[in-house]
Amino acid sequence: MTLKLGIIGTNWITKMFVEAALATKQYELVAVYSRTEAKGQDFTTNFAGDQAVWTDLNDFLQSGIDVVYIASPNSLHFEQAYAAIEAGVNVIVEKSAFDNPEQYEKIYSLLQKNPTVKLFEAARHIYQDNFKIIEQKVNQMAHISGATFVYEKYSSRFDDYLAGKKPNVLSREFSAGALADLGVYPLYAAIKLFGLPDDQFYFATLLDNGADGRGTVILRYPKFDVTLIFGKSANSYELSEIHGRRDTIVIDNIAELGEVKYDDGQGNVTVISQPAPDNPMVQEAEFFANILQNKLQTPNDYEEATILSQKVNLVLTKLRHSAGIKFPSDQ
Ligand SMILES: NC(=O)c1ccc[n+]([C@@H]2O[C@H](COP(=O)([O-])OP(=O)(O)OC[C@H]3O[C@@H](n4cnc5c(N)ncnc54)[C@H](OP(=O)(O)O)[C@@H]3O)[C@@H](O)[C@H]2O)c1
Structure with missing residues (x-):
């Protein structure tokens, strides 16, 4: 059916x-x-x-x-x-x-x-096989010292903004801005891998209309920090990394997950990712359909996805408020 x-x-x-x-x-x-x-x-x-x-x-x-x-x-x-x-x-x-x-x-x-x-x-990236590979590797690492996730892409809609137009995706009126748009990917990754942080800070670069064009988030965990760098007003080619002690997971792009390497810090670098699918939404579409068609592999998959989504929503809101960014629905 x-x-x-x-x-x-x-x-x-x-x-x-x-x-x-x-x-x-x-x-x-x-x-x-x-x-x-x-x-x-x-x-x-x-x-x-x-x-x-x-x-x-x-x-x-x-x-x-x-x-x-x-x-x-x-x-x-x-x-x-x-x-x-x-x-x-x-x-x-x-x-x-x-x-x-x-x-x-x-x-x-x-x-x-x-x-x-x-x-x-x-949240398409967390359903991809390459994200699951990262998750497994993190669970195998003896120690986590911290992580940095980067997702920053110049948006064609930024040209519209510069031309004096009001693109939805860079407007508080539409509950948008860099954090609510591209920032969600690194934030999802951090919360899926490390759980809810103890504290969170957002250093936002605001546009003239009060929305955030780019920004840096620090998530504080009991024994390490995770830094998220994202934006729509510039291009970044920085890698994303998860740091062990000597060892490091190196990710080309935390939202696209094209190539993931494991560097053991002792001269051995291994590509641990699989070729990324042509359409990055296939795996999430499959996951949703399997649950809706009662083809669950793990009984708690749906509940876990819901709880994760709520945690992301909570931290997203705290971050936004910490940077003084209000949406109309906050009233
Ligand atoms: N997963 C991903 O990779 C990914 C990528 C891009 C965007 N997104 C998400 O997809 C959503 C849409 O993003 P987008 O950039 O496509 O948004 P958008 O271009 O601003 O709007 C999307 C659609 O909504 C309708 N719409 C536009 N303005 C509207 C308005 N003022 N009132 C009512 N409907 C309006 C339009 O459809 P009609 O004209 O046909 O009504 C339009 O095609 C966002 O939540 C975004 O975060 C996800």
Whole structure:
């Protein structure tokens, strides 16, 4: 049986997710929601088969879909996910899922009242085999001295910002900015590998509109610190590293996970990664489908993913507040 998939948001990331979902053979795309009929119809031309296009969210959610992939601006995730859960539709919501723990709490309460519905945050990198390889290696290391994760890419939307426009992804109004966008990847990696930090600090470089264009986070753990460097206003080619004593895991890119090496500090360097998949969303799409189709390999997978997502949300919010960055939903 395939899952009947509906999508919200018609940008390139949705196309990539649908291609990943179809590649797993566990989904069929049946419904597209867009604010405009023309954009919705245009999106369907990327795919074979018949898809209904909806411009009314409730009609879309009532159209018989099993699961919705939400890739709208962050500030819309909460109300769209809430409406989907109320309609009995499973949710895959793009990162960052929700603005703050208050929103998460409301979603969580609603899920408790609708126990057949599941919600996932699409943090694609942690579902990749290369992330699991890193996790296994970290667990084998005798000692952790610290880590530095870097993800900094100049965004074409930064050109728009410089031209005086208001791109959603660099705007507090849409619950966006460097931390909520690219910063989520290194933060997810840190919390998945090392758990919740004892304390956290965010040194943000703010744009004229009050959103963060780039920044540095320090996560303090009892015996080490983890530094996260990310942004949308410059390109960085720095590696990410996890430090043991002599030994080091060296990662080309903490969000893309193209190549991972283990350097034992005694002259031996081994590539421990596998070739990265062409579409980085296939493994998450497979994970979500397996859970929705009750093909669980480990009974706690879903609960663990949910708890991790909530922890990331909590730390993300603390970091944002520590830098004085407010979103409209914080009021
Ligand atoms: N996992 C990844 O690798 C990855 C990569 C990129 C983005 N993302 C995530 O995907 C989500 C979307 O990001 P994006 O950069 O694609 O956002 P975006 O371009 O600002 O908007 C995405 C879609 O939402 C709709 N939309 C745009 N502005 C809107 C508005 N003012 N009100 C209502 N709907 C609006 C549009 O669809 P219609 O015009 O058809 O309604 C648009 O295609 C974010 O949560 C982001 O973090 C994830």
